[in-house]
Amino acid sequence: MDNAKDWFGYDSLAFFGKVNASISHELKNVMAIISETAGLLGDLSEMARGGTPVDPDMLISSTESIIEEIQRGFTTIRQMNRFAHSVDTPVVSVDLMEILDLVRNLSGYLSFAGKTNLHTGEGTAPMALTCPFILQAIIYQAVVLTFQNAGPGAELDISVQSKNESTWRILFDGFSPKEFEVFPDDRITHMAASIGVSIDWDRSSDRLEIDVPVSLEGLPSRPGSPEMQPGGNGSRNRA
């Protein structure tokens, strides 16, 4: 695993930190709502004790609000858990839709994020032997950049197609030339090259194209490349 340790260097750590900060922000919002709503129930109880009539609908809506926020918190923690385990095995066989789904959920915690729609292609699941963590970092950055430039209320459509026998193509509709001027930066270009991913912008259709090799095996090896675990089952949803 020494190679993997080398691989997950500062850029990966920075990405990990950035995503975790956004998750903690989401959880703080959840806790703040629960705290204030529980406080409101306390205030209403005090009023009732003092003989002031209290609207029962307010009690019901406050209780429902707490239950909903607890569910929101659980959902957030589930995504946090998925993300945390994405570094367990540096290279593993994964369903690209799973990676996209996780990135969609993680980017949703940013205050400026719009809506990301995922479109599944026909046929079998798009499986690839790749480094899921690095691929997440690349896709996350593309999604973040799109929403930063598009502003609130924007929608982004992402789909996966088979480009040829050895490559999957992830397509971003809604990515503009302006964004392509700053994406990929040197850091993302370096990360992409290390796992054989190429990034291009299709001028004719205004789409960002991220080509992912079906397998990292056979790519020219480079120092610090992630250690391969071809026997991996791709399941990263561990408790």
Place this chain on the structure above:
Amino acid sequence: METDNTIKILLVDDEVKFLKAVSERLAIKGFDVTTATNGDEAIDAANKGGFDVAVLDLQMPGTDGAQVLKILKQNHKFIEIIMLTGHATVDSAVECTKLGAFKYLEKPYDFDKMVDALKEAYQARMKKKFERNQKRMDAIQKLSMHQSPLGLLKALARLDDNEK
């Protein structure tokens, strides 16, 4: 002219449930609360006037809390602003202080501390207004000693222009 002592609060956050719970609690405590779910709505509400203190969430889609803080401080001389954030960093706290925030609270916070902060902010606003009025009265008194009635009116107009 202010005729009552109710503290008027503008509460701004994109988390609707948070707004609802906090505004109800503040209303129970006797504050007069108006809510806004985004920065633009907050700026519009503030332009209608009458708020003593604004409580702004720092991270909101579109016009964020720091931008709203800047605009409100520019357009409303005596409003005091408390910033709320779930993502506190030293940099953002320093930036908000530079822009004139009265206080910076991290979510989730203690409600009683929020109430104390609102009262302190209101006191600060009243003090500033009192000092401004005192200064104005002193200036008028000085002017009235050496001016003809017409000269006094002209001098008062200049004084008003300088305060805009």
